[in-house]
Amino acid sequence: MKILVTEKIAKCGIELLRKDFEVDERTDLTPEALLECIGEYDALIVRSATKVTAEVIEKGVNLKVIGRAGTGVDNIDVETATRKGIIVVNTPESNNISTAEHTIALMLALARNIPQAYTALKSGKWIRSKFKGVELYNKTVVILGLGRIGSNVATRLKALGMNVMGYDPYITDERFEKLGVKRLNSIEEVMRVADFITIHLPKTDETVGMIGEKELAMAKPNLRIINCARGGLVDEEVLYNALKSGRIAGAAIDVFEKEPKEVPGGADFSHKLLELENVIFTPHLGASTEEAQENVGLEIAKQVSEALKGNIVNAVNLHGLHVRNIHALSPFLKLAEIMGRLYYRAEKLPVQKVEIIYSGDIAKQETKIITLSYLSGLLEPVIEERINFVNVEMLIKDRGIEVIESIRSEVDHYTNLITVKVTNSKKQVTFAGTVFGKDEIRIVNFGGYEVDFEPTPYMLVIQNYDRPGVIGKIGTILGNENVNIETMRVSQNRKEGRALMVLNVDQEVSPQALKQIEMLDNVLRVSFIKL
Ligand SMILES: NC(=O)c1ccc[n+]([C@@H]2O[C@H](COP(=O)([O-])OP(=O)(O)OC[C@H]3O[C@@H](n4cnc5c(N)ncnc54)[C@H](O)[C@@H]3O)[C@@H](O)[C@H]2O)c1
Numbered sequence: 001m002k003i004l005v006t007e008k009i010a011k012c013g014i015e016l017l018r019k020d021f022e023v024d025e026r027t028d029l030t031p032e033a034l035l036e037c038i039g040e041y042d043a044l045i046v047r048s049a050t051k052v053t054a055e056v057i058e059k060g061v062n063l064k065v066i067g068r069a070g071t072g073v074d075n076i077d078v079e080t081a082t083r084k085g086i087i088v089v090n091t092p093e094s095n096n097i098s099t100a101e102h103t104i105a106l107m108l109a110l111a112r113n114i115p116q117a118y119t120a121l122k123s124g125k126w127i128r129s130k131f132k133g134v135e136l137y138n139k140t141v142v143i144l145g146l147g148r149i150g151s152n153v154a155t156r157l158k159a160l161g162m163n164v165m166g167y168d169p170y171i172t173d174e175r176f177e178k179l180g181v182k183r184l185n186s187i188e189e190v191m192r193v194a195d196f197i198t199i200h201l202p203k204t205d206e207t208v209g210m211i212g213e214k215e216l217a218m219a220k221p222n223l224r225i226i227n228c229a230r231g232g233l234v235d236e237e238v239l240y241n242a243l244k245s246g247r248i249a250g251a252a253i254d255v256f257e258k259e260p261k262e263v264p265g266g267a268d269f270s271h272k273l274l275e276l277e278n279v280i281f282t283p284h285l286g287a288s289t290e291e292a293q294e295n296v297g298l299e300i301a302k303q304v305s306e307a308l309k310g311n312i313v314n315a316v317n318l319h320g321l322h323v324r325n326i327h328a329l330s331p332f333l334k335l336a337e338i339m340g341r342l343y344y345r346a347e348k349l350p351v352q353k354v355e356i357i358y359s360g361d362i363a364k365q366e367t368k369i370i371t372l373s374y375l376s377g378l379l380e381p382v383i384e385e386r387i388n389f390v391n392v393e394m395l396i397k398d399r400g401i402e403v404i405e406s407i408r409s410e411v412d413h414y415t416n417l418i419t420v421k422v423t424n425s426k427k428q429v430t431f432a433g434t435v436f437g438k439d440e441i442r443i444v445n446f447g448g449y450e451v452d453f454e455p456t457p458y459m460l461v462i463q464n465y466d467r468p469g470v471i472g473k474i475g476t477i478l479g480n481e482n483v484n485i486e487t488m489r490v491s492q493n494r495k496e497g498r499a500l501m502v503l504n505v506d507q508e509v510s511p512q513a514l515k516q517i518e519m520l521d522n523v524l525r526v527s528f529i530k531l
């Protein structure tokens with residue numbers, strides 16, 4: 001399998017990948033060149049400069065994984081990747097210390113005008129009067145976003161004697177208390193109290209432009225803003241005007257709305273904010289330390305490698321899927337997938353609702369992944385595109401199918417049981433299956449009939465009026481076709497006078513033979529199931 005790496009990542013990561021895969025490092029690719037070559041690759045690894053657009057993903061017909069060597073995935077069209085069943089992985093734990101430290105460095109440099117004083121001295125001017133700064137001690141700093149980086153920034157700022165407050169509606173009071181950070185409940189409150197604001201939010205529809213004209217109008221004139229998260233969280237135009245007019249005191253910016261990709265000798269970059277003396281900048285250096293890049297490079301290599309080998313990874317788009325021991329679950333995953341495939345083999349009406357009930361020992365396991373396996377099997381006969389754990393929930397939702405999962409600790413007869421009730425526009429159809437011993441899979445209910453058969457590659461399921469002679473005639477038709485019956489199970493519904501026959505056969509049954517069986521007296525329905 002082939003991996004394309006479009007930005008510099010640590011050598012140790014590349015070496016790890018090369019043990020199992022072919023790796024092309026092509027850091028000079030233009031967006032057009034990326035579109036041309038992406039079709040050859042099974043995985044793509046990027047940092048923040050490569051834009052993984054819907055077009056790149058569409059052209060990446062062999063892509064299975066997109067690896068982001070870093071935290072933010074705002075340069076990747078995750079929705080399109082998810083729809084296509086492409087796993088998106090990142091390394092959110094690997095560069096948060098470096099980014100927190102860079103935030104502190106920028107805050108101190110901003111407070112003491114260090115870059116401006118350095119530039120003056122470097123140009124041969126000894127100036128002190130212009131560069132009087134402010135202390136951080138006793139000042140109020142508000143952290144927007146108290147996640148991985150925000151909380152590391154909090155502990156460091158407390159050590160500097162700052163009055164640390166935070167705004168993050170998605171974090172519990174306990175977490176605020178544990179960090180010793182005072183909770184603020186609105187952005188208005190933030191703007192009124194802050195001497196410093198440091199931003200550590202993800203870039204989402206809700207956070208873009210979170211600090212705009214209205215917000216800056218409420219700010220104290222001594223406000224200084226540090227943005228080490230993403231460009232655009234503070235409206236750049238509004239920030240420029242507020243800094244130029246002296247409405248606020250300063251800003252330190254590591255990230256911009258539009259950033260170029262580095263080229264040898266440096267990429268050209270110009271921005272209005274660069275004109276101002278009360279703003280300091282770095283070119284997206286938050287994660288640029290030896291330690292972070294080593295961690296990120298190795299971590300992304302491990303994640304991409306695991307994903308390409310088909311193992312479950314902690315992916316951005318495998319929502320809430322945490323599996324401790326995938327191997328122990330594998331017979332249940334197989335059972336669920338087979339049970340899923342049975343529905344459209346036996347019924348033709350579109351599914352409206354699926355209720356999955358886990359009973360016995362299996363109810364104590366991580367069942368979500370088993371449900372996804374069932375749903376993948378359910379859609380498999382009716383969808384052409386690739387279906388996997390990444391996109392199946394989206395595909396199910398697109399079709400308006402309601403899914404209900406429940407667990408029951410009690411179960412009769414079996415140590416574990418998966419029961420699925422599928423509702424279509426006419427009726428509800430029940431299937432149930434179990435795993436005996438370590439990995440013996442059995443279907444124990446098929447369309448409401450209690451059965452006990454092992455699902456094998458070729459099966460005939462026949463529903464008939466329970467009258468003598470039917471089995472013999474079916475045997476004759478199959479014999480004439482040279483189809484060998486390996487096992488046969490019959491289940492009777494005495495009340496309705498009907499029976500269900502499940503025959504495991506050794507090969508495909510021709511449409512003509514199926515037709516002949518269907519035409520037999522007392523036969524109600526015939527389904528050939530190929531797993
Ligand atoms: N400059 C760099 O080089 C660099 C390096 C790493 C990460 N980053 C960026 O830093 C940012 C933070 O990264 P992280 O790993 O700490 O993320 P995180 O997900 O751990 O934390 C983000 C926090 O923001 C909060 N949040 C989300 N929406 C919010 C809203 N509308 N209002 C208030 N709070 C909200 C979340 O509850 C969460 O606690 C991201 O944008 C990431 O891309 C930049």
Ligand SMILES: O=C(O)CC[C@@H](O)C(=O)O
Nearest residue numbers: 047048070071072287288
């Ligand atoms: O690649 C980089 O150095 C930037 C990483 C940073 O923006 C991130 O989100 O992790």
